[in-house]
Amino acid sequence: GAVVSQHPSRVICKSGTSVKIECRSLDFQATTMFWYRQFPKQSLMLMATSNEGSKATYEQGVEKDKFLINHASLTLSTLTVTSAHPEDSSFYICSLTSEAFFGQGTRLTVV
């Protein structure tokens, strides 16, 4: 069965609103989770490393105030896209601290 559950799978929102994406570890406690972004027909780019109980570590060029990451428990990390713009439209994927466990991804469309 699935080890990682990501929700929602698709979301459409209006410009200026915020969207929250959840990534849940179903089978074990995850002190670290990773968030990736994938533009159409491109590869996955690591956005940030989510650390349970502490601040996330963001990759260079990723706005931490725009992409808020919360990892308040060992089974849940959330990514909130704040004040969304059309250019934020993308496919967002989370992963656990293991090479085999990726979420199903979230297709965000900002209109």
Added chain:
Amino acid sequence: AQSVTQLGSHVSVSEGALVLLRCNYSSSVPPYLFWYVQYPNQGLQLLLKYTSAATLVKGINGFEAEFKKSETSFHLTKPSAHMSDAAEYFCAVSGNTGNQFYFGTGTSLTVIP
């Protein structure tokens, strides 16, 4: 620093033909290498991984890959393509399991009936 390069963004093969998807890596430490498959609007599924054990790695769905240190390569092969193999394939490198991954730009595989 770690990175992977996937040669060929698009590969087309006939059904039943050999599939060869190329991946070259760069790593300052002994690499862990992975191949993933992605179907449209879905997450990633692990096909196989190399973690310094056998250099020829067998994965799911009949895929395999060979780690060649002298060539810094980790090419993915399948003897006979099936229509269901049509998807996007990503090569990735990690310093060790549990660390973040660095992905190649992907190769889109088309299988021609």
